[in-house]
Amino acid sequence: MILTEVAKSAWRSLASNRVRTLLTMLGMIIGTGAVVAVLGIGEGARASVETRIRSMGANLLTIRPQSASGSGGVRSGAVKTLTRGDAAALSKLEGVKAVAPENSGSAQLRYREKNKNASVVGVTGAIVDAKSLTLASGIAISDMDDEQRSRIAVLGATVARELYGNASPLGTRLQVNGVAFRVVGVFAEKGSGFQSPDDNVYVPLSTHQKVLFGQDHLSTISIQAESEAASANVKAAAERLLRLRHKLRDDQENDFDVRSQTEMLETMNQVTGTFTALLGSVAAVSLIVGGIGIMNIMLVSVRERTREIGVRMAVGARRVDILLQFLFEAVVVSLAGGALGVGLGYGAAALLASFGQWTTVVPMYALVLALGVSAAVGIVFGVGPARRAAKLDPVVALRFE
Amino acid sequence: MTTPTLFVDKLEKVYEAGSADLAVRAVDGISFTAQKGESLGVIGPSGCGKSTLLNILGCLDRPTAGTYRLDGRDVQDLDDDDLAAIRNKHIGFVFQSFNLLPRMTALENVELPLLYGSVKSSRKLAAEALARVGLADRSKHQPTELSGGQKQRVAIARALVTRPSMLLCDEPTGALDSKTGRDVLDLLLSINAEGTTLVVVTHDLSVARSLRRVIQMRDGRIVADGPAAEVVSAFIASEARAS
Numbered sequence: 001m002i003l004t005e006v007a008k009s010a011w012r013s014l015a016s017n018r019v020r021t022l023l024t025m026l027g028m029i030i031g032t033g034a035v036v037a038v039l040g041i042g043e044g045a046r047a048s049v050e051t052r053i054r055s056m057g058a059n060l061l062t063i064r065p066q067s068a069s070g071s072g073g074v075r076s077g078a079v080k081t082l083t084r085g086d087a088a089a090l091s092k093l094e095g096v097k098a099v100a101p102e103n104s105g106s107a108q109l110r111y112r113e114k115n116k117n118a119s120v121v122g123v124t125g126a127i128v129d130a131k132s133l134t135l136a137s138g139i140a141i142s143d144m145d146d147e148q149r150s151r152i153a154v155l156g157a158t159v160a161r162e163l164y165g166n167a168s169p170l171g172t173r174l175q176v177n178g179v180a181f182r183v184v185g186v187f188a189e190k191g192s193g194f195q196s197p198d199d200n201v202y203v204p205l206s207t208h209q210k211v212l213f214g215q216d217h218l219s220t221i222s223i224q225a226e227s228e229a230a231s232a233n234v235k236a237a238a239e240r241l242l243r244l245r246h247k248l249r250d251d252q253e254n255d256f257d258v259r260s261q262t263e264m265l266e267t268m269n270q271v272t273g274t275f276t277a278l279l280g281s282v283a284a285v286s287l288i289v290g291g292i293g294i295m296n297i298m299l300v301s302v303r304e305r306t307r308e309i310g311v312r313m314a315v316g317a318r319r320v321d322i323l324l325q326f327l328f329e330a331v332v333v334s335l336a337g338g339a340l341g342v343g344l345g346y347g348a349a350a351l352l353a354s355f356g357q358w359t360t361v362v363p364m365y366a367l368v369l370a371l372g373v374s375a376a377v378g379i380v381f382g383v384g385p386a387r388r389a390a391k392l393d394p395v396v397a398l399r400f401e
Numbered sequence: 402m403t404t405p406t407l408f409v410d411k412l413e414k415v416y417e418a419g420s421a422d423l424a425v426r427a428v429d430g431i432s433f434t435a436q437k438g439e440s441l442g443v444i445g446p447s448g449c450g451k452s453t454l455l456n457i458l459g460c461l462d463r464p465t466a467g468t469y470r471l472d473g474r475d476v477q478d479l480d481d482d483d484l485a486a487i488r489n490k491h492i493g494f495v496f497q498s499f500n501l502l503p504r505m506t507a508l509e510n511v512e513l514p515l516l517y518g519s520v521k522s523s524r525k526l527a528a529e530a531l532a533r534v535g536l537a538d539r540s541k542h543q544p545t546e547l548s549g550g551q552k553q554r555v556a557i558a559r560a561l562v563t564r565p566s567m568l569l570c571d572e573p574t575g576a577l578d579s580k581t582g583r584d585v586l587d588l589l590l591s592i593n594a595e596g597t598t599l600v601v602v603t604h605d606l607s608v609a610r611s612l613r614r615v616i617q618m619r620d621g622r623i624v625a626d627g628p629a630a631e632v633v634s635a636f637i638a639s640e641a642r643a644s
Contacts, residue, residue, distance in 0.1 A: 005513075311502060312517075315488065316488050316490070316514050318481070394461045
């Protein structure tokens, strides 16, 4: 039996029941569409986090407070173990190039009639190097600003755009939780995504702690090692020093968490990966539903075409020919549905990227996966009906009304 | 002596129905041979086993006992795939209800057996078969666009496209008016005259009479086997006595 006849017969059967074929495919379209869109969102989130972490350089260590009894999760802000004293002590370690302490908090911004809630980060002069920030205009916050507790602010690109539009914010007075700050600079855009520096407002650390929030602790200490090679030693030395300073006994766990950029990357990838897998598996359930729909229709089709099967057998079709014919039909429906679903998923991902704050990247493996799974669904759910057709007794099939 | 097209010896088909004494003997020990080029009618009342015999001769069904040789080859013990190949190459079926596949043109219907047989230049052979039955100009038409007689001609073209040794016809004129039926019968006879063995199961005695030989069946057995005119006349006489 040549393949073209199998293909033609599948096409005839599917084309003669257009609405039914389309409805059957719908399950597959929605299923693969959802899977592709979810994978696209997950991959996009992963990629944007990765670029940002990578852009900060490989020799960067990040220290965050962590509750000693915690189960490993990073709960910055909830624990108040890191201080400026820690930061000062860390800066004296061998192999350390710069130490950038920061503390962040959420505050209400107001410029004229415009309001915005944003993350306000208290920083010292070291932040520019540590986070690889570049100025679009104006000047950055210096250590002197920190010493003098100046009420000045440098804006992230998104904040500047939302409050000022195209006008220059330099020299204006920005209200942060009711306190007036003079805007002295704007950072260049770093790219959108989760916890982007573009969404932050930077003020001197001392001002942040004493004037705005009345706190002494830090949310993060970034350490820039002199080289990537030195960073492992610096990490170990920093842990020893902090344990000493925090007076931790040998049997006590760290009340802080030191991570290199690579480790940060791994953690973030784990989080986004788990998230993507979870959402993806929910979406995959609809593929199974789609497969059941195909099986249902194929069973109907086998019954409707019993006489045709009998005739084909009478003129010489072997059982395997009949099996292949119906299996092919099921796979065509599921693959076509899968292909349309991939298109739909792409569209949904693109739509989310253009309307939402999401970065979406549909990875190549998602396409291969979606189409592969579609074909597999067609085979798994098509083989039952196809076997039923192939097993028909030709005498009975020919008499079927 | 040449190999007979059909050699049937003590053929039985028994349907088990629970216990042995409830078994139905649809074909109960039938023996006959048919030479190449013979035209053979099978007559008898409904339920006499004609259809079961036809299914076995057509390799759609297997006998429970006995020997069946088609073109000298034992077929009673072949597996499903071999039977499919025999049906494809050695037998052509013509049904009462035509059994053309819908949504396929006449040409595609005729071509189908060649595709299952993986025959090369199937399109050309199908066109030739369609021309043989006088429907070359209808090759692009679908079954719904053809008259009953034309449909049966397409079915006959499909049956003879693989050049089988035997045409098996089940009431080939049963769904046609008498004029069209006569034309279809003439077509079958002319194909028979070219050397293809013809077996026709029919209720229509005028059809049976136009064949060379007729077998009369009753209760799964052959009760008469001879020249068509004799068997049919005897049959009519016995029917008249019975009523």
